[in-house]
Amino acid sequence: MTDPGAIAVGDEIPAFSREGTVHHWNRFAAVNDEFAGHHWDDDVARHEGFPAPFAMAPLLHAYLHAMLRHWAGPSARIAAVAIRLRGPLFKGRRMTSGGRVTALRAEAGETIADLELWMDDDTGARLSTGTATVAFPV
Amino acid sequence: MTWITDEMRGIVGKVMREAISHPIALSDIRKWAMAVYWPEPPPRQYWDEDYAAQFGGIAAPEDFNPFAWTAAMPTPDDPPVSMSAFRESELGVATPDYKAILLTEIRARHGAPMRPGDVIRCIWKITDYMEREGRMGLMLYTTLSQEFTNQRGEWVRTLDSVFARY
Numbered sequence: 001m002t003d004p005g006a007i008a009v010g011d012e013i014p015a016f017s018r019e020g021t022v023h024h025w026n027r028f029a030a031v032n033d034e035f036a037g038h039h040w041d042d043d044v045a046r047h048e049g050f051p052a053p054f055a056m057a058p059l060l061h062a063y064l065h066a067m068l069r070h071w072a073g074p075s076a077r078i079a080a081v082a083i084r085l086r087g088p089l090f091k092g093r094r095m096t097s098g099g100r101v102t103a104l105r106a107e108a109g110e111t112i113a114d115l116e117l118w119m120d121d122d123t124g125a126r127l128s129t130g131t132a133t134v135a136f137p138v
Numbered sequence: 139m140t141w142i143t144d145e146m147r148g149i150v151g152k153v154m155r156e157a158i159s160h161p162i163a164l165s166d167i168r169k170w171a172m173a174v175y176w177p178e179p180p181p182r183q184y185w186d187e188d189y190a191a192q193f194g195g196i197a198a199p200e201d202f203n204p205f206a207w208t209a210a211m212p213t214p215d216d217p218p219v220s221m222s223a224f225r226e227s228e229l230g231v232a233t234p235d236y237k238a239i240l241l242t243e244i245r246a247r248h249g250a251p252m253r254p255g256d257v258i259r260c261i262w263k264i265t266d267y268m269e270r271e272g273r274m275g276l277m278l279y280t281t282l283s284q285e286f287t288n289q290r291g292e293w294v295r296t297l298d299s300v301f302a303r304y
Contacts, residue, residue: 027173031166033206048238057241062174062201074183074193078200082245 002072004111004136009101013115016067017096020055020089020121028059042091054088060095064117064130067097072134077110083117083130093121099132110135141278141303142267145231154228155219155262158211159204164254166206167198174199197251200295204258204286223301224262224282234278236303242279243300250292257289265298274304 018024022040029035034056037044045053061083068078089095096119103114117130164187171180182189183196190196198204208214219228223241226233252258266281280301286294 024176027176031170031173031206032203057244058201058203059174061244061246062199065199065201066174069181069199074181078248080245080247081200082243084243085241 002076002136004113004138007101007104007111007113007136009104011101013067013071013099013101015096015098016063016070017094018063020091020093020095022053022091025053025055025059028056028062032056032058034058050088050090052090052092054090055095057083057085060085060089060119060128063095064097064119064132067099067117068115068132068134071099072136075137077135077137078132079112079135080133081117081130082132083119083128085128087121087125087127089119089121089127093123095119095121095127106138107135109138111138112136139276141234141269141276143232146226146234146267149226149229149231150264150267152229153261153263154224155260156211157205157209157260159256159258159260160208160210162198162202162204162252162254162256162258164196166204167196167202167252167254170202171199174201194251195253197253200246200248200251202252204252204256205260210257223299224264224280226264234303236278238274238304240302241299242302243298245298245300247296248294250288250290250294252288252294258286258294259288260284260286272302272304276304278303 038048040053064081099115099117101113102116105112113134115132119128120126168185171184263283265283268279282299284297288294
């Protein structure tokens, strides 16, 4: 759990990483009712012009929330998370996301941290960029 | 050449869809967290009621979707309004004749937590059209905004999804 008093602008938060496999994506498909063929079927993905099936965008968005939750701890409030998708997480690749604190302020009894976020795959390709706001009770 | 017609501009900000969730089940929250955090166990606050009591009880991960699979409204036997993410024809306006649609951006702002028993109402609106030249020619970017509120009328989430069509 992060001590909000110890956070400083420029701090990097612990990375969050997941394999890009249908074992991961099937579980998310099952809870989000999200079964488009290009997320699991090689032939469908190729037919749509992709080299391989790729992860669902809402799952990548959820991964950023998970990274923030791991860093911030159970009592923090994740107030905003934005992701701009630049490239797919393809099957067989591994994604790693990270973040850096860009601003800190006190507001209505909370310490508010703004962050910039990113997500890369194991080839070094940048999959997404984003921003987040996390509020810590004081 | 432009994708954006006066008719399309006329539906910006109008309610396109509305849905009301079933009461959120504790099991839905647990399963969502298990799926997102797999293969590691999710944080205890998402599955252990005794532990979560110190934080006001179990609340869903902020990214939780209370409308997966089925809703109280529309019901499972209501005809689907669209086989795509959205279509302008849901508001009586011609849908652009596009070849492909891609989700390019998700922006979420979170308010009141979603807890077991909560009933979530959601409305969908197109809130912006924008065009830009891309690799596939002139791309039409459409922002689809969802506003979530709970049974007490508290704001829960605003979710903006930006789709590119070409």
